[in-house]
Amino acid sequence: MNQPQTKESGIIKTVTYEVLRYEPAKDRAPRFEKYHVPVTKGMTVLDGLLWIKEHTDHTLSWRSSCRMGVCGSCGMFINGLPRLACNNQIVHLHSDRITIKPLPNYDIIRDLVPDLETLFEKHRAVKPYLIRKDKEEQSHPAGEYFQTEQELVSYIQFAYCIKCGLCLSACPTAGTSQNYMGPQSLTQGWRYALDSRDEGAAQREAEIFSEHGVYRCHFAGACSQVCPKGVDPALAIQLAKKDAFLRSFGRRKQRPTASVAPPVQNWVPKADIPKAPEPTVPQKNR
Amino acid sequence: MRESRLWSWHIISAVIILAFLGIHMIIMHMGAIWGALGTGSGHPVRSDEVFRRSQQLFFMITYILLLGAALFHGLYGLRSMLCELSLSRILEKAIGGLCAAAGCALFVYGSYVAVAVYRMGEMRP
Numbered sequence: 001m002n003q004p005q006t007k008e009s010g011i012i013k014t015v016t017y018e019v020l021r022y023e024p025a026k027d028r029a030p031r032f033e034k035y036h037v038p039v040t041k042g043m044t045v046l047d048g049l050l051w052i053k054e055h056t057d058h059t060l061s062w063r064s065s066c067r068m069g070v071c072g073s074c075g076m077f078i079n080g081l082p083r084l085a086c087n088n089q090i091v092h093l094h095s096d097r098i099t100i101k102p103l104p105n106y107d108i109i110r111d112l113v114p115d116l117e118t119l120f121e122k123h124r125a126v127k128p129y130l131i132r133k134d135k136e137e138q139s140h141p142a143g144e145y146f147q148t149e150q151e152l153v154s155y156i157q158f159a160y161c162i163k164c165g166l167c168l169s170a171c172p173t174a175g176t177s178q179n180y181m182g183p184q185s186l187t188q189g190w191r192y193a194l195d196s197r198d199e200g201a202a203q204r205e206a207e208i209f210s211e212h213g214v215y216r217c218h219f220a221g222a223c224s225q226v227c228p229k230g231v232d233p234a235l236a237i238q239l240a241k242k243d244a245f246l247r248s249f250g251r252r253k254q255r256p257t258a259s260v261a262p263p264v265q266n267w268v269p270k271a272d273i274p275k276a277p278e279p280t281v282p283q284k285n286r
Numbered sequence: 287m288r289e290s291r292l293w294s295w296h297i298i299s300a301v302i303i304l305a306f307l308g309i310h311m312i313i314m315h316m317g318a319i320w321g322a323l324g325t326g327s328g329h330p331v332r333s334d335e336v337f338r339r340s341q342q343l344f345f346m347i348t349y350i351l352l353l354g355a356a357l358f359h360g361l362y363g364l365r366s367m368l369c370e371l372s373l374s375r376i377l378e379k380a381i382g383g384l385c386a387a388a389g390c391a392l393f394v395y396g397s398y399v400a401v402a403v404y405r406m407g408e409m410r411p
Contacts, residue, residue: 176371176372178372205287209290210289211366211378212369215289216366241293244287245290247287247290249294
C-alpha cells in the first residue's frame with residue numbers, strides 16, 4: 001500500500017474503507033473490499049475514494065462530478081445513511097471504519113454506481129417544467145412573468161432539488177413498492193403546482209394524486225432527513241395531501257396565475273455596460 | 287381526483303371511528319362505575335343489556351355509522367397495503383373492486399342486523 005506517513009503531509013489518522021464491489025456481468029454476488037486510507041484535514045469521503053483510485057485500486061467505480069454538493073452525482077450509502085460523498089467529511093463521521101454501498105432501492109450498474117433511470121422516469125412523469133395553457137406562449141415565451149416575492153417563497157425550497165436520488169433510496173415505501181412515485185418526483189410535481197407561473201396542475205394530478213402518489217406516503221420522514229439541500233420532500237407531500245383534502249370538499253382557494261410582463265419600451269442602455277457579443281448561432285425570428 | 291376523495295373519506299372515517307369507539311369504550315368499560323353510581327345495570331355485556339341498548343334509536347344509528355366508517359377505513363387501508371406490493375394494474379383494479387363489493391355486502395348485512403334488532407323492540411308490546 002502506498003501510504004505517506006510524514007508529519008508534513010498532515011495525516012490525522014488512517015481509516016478503513018469497506019466498499020461494496022459488484023460487477024453484474026462478472027460477479028455472482030456483491031462482496032466487500034477493504035482499503036486503508038490516510039485522512040487529512042477537510043478530507044471528504046469522495047476524496048478518500050479518489051485516493052483509493054489513485055493509489056490502491058483503479059478499478060473501483062462510482063459517479064461524481066462537482067465535488068461541492070451541487071451536481072448530486074455522488075450519492076452513496078455511507079455508514080448506514082444515504083449521503084453525498086462530497087458533502088461529508090471523514091472526521092465528521094466519527095468512525096475509523098467507513099462502510100460504503102451503492103444507494104438502496106436502485107439497481108447496481110457497477111460497484112457504487114446506481115442505475116437512476118427509475119428516479120428520472122418518475123421525475124419525467126410529473127412534467128417538471130412550466131406548463132402554460134397558451135400553446136404559443138409555451139413554445140415561444142414572449143417575456144418574463146410577474147411573480148411576487150411571496151409567490152416565489154411558497155415553492156423555492158422545493159426548487160433546490162438536485163436530483164441526487166437520496167430521498168428515494170431512503171424511502172421505506174419506495175423500498176417495498178416499485179410503483180410508488182417516490183418523494184423526489186412528488187415534491188417536484190408539487191413544486192410546479194405551487195408556482196404561480198404554471199397552469200399545468202390538472203395535467204400533473206393524474207400522477208401526483210394517483211393511487212401510487214402522495215397517499216402512499218407513510219410519513220416516515222427519511223427523505224427529509226437525508227436530503228442534502230434541505231428540500232424537505234415529506235413537507236411537500238403533506239402539503240399536497242392537505243391541498244387535495246380541501247379540494248375534495250371545495251374548500252381550496254384558486255391561486256392567481258402570473259401574467260407575462262410586457263416588453264420594455266424605449267429603454268436606453270447605460271453607457272458603461274459593454275455591448276453583448278453577436279450570437280454565434282443564427283437566431284430564429286419570433 | 288377519485289383517489290383524493292377516497293383518501294379524504296379515509297381520514298374522516300378515522301375521526302368518526304374515534305368518536306363512536308370512544309362512546310363504545312365508555313359504555314363497555316365504565317358500566318360498573320355507572321352501576322355503582324345508580325345509573326345503568328352495571329353489567330353492560332349481559333345479553334339483555336345489549337338487546338336493550340340495540341333497541342334504542344340512538345344506538346342503532348351509531349352502530350350503522352360505526353359499521354360504515356370501520357368498513358370503509360379498514361378496507362381502504364387493506365387495499366392500500368395490497369397496492370404497495372407492486373402488483374399489476376389489472377390486479378390492483380380487481381382488489382379495489384373486491385374490497386368495494388365486500389364492503390357493500392358487509393354494510394348491508396350489518397345494517398340489516400342493527401335495524402332488525404331495533405325493530406324487535408318496536409314490535410314488543
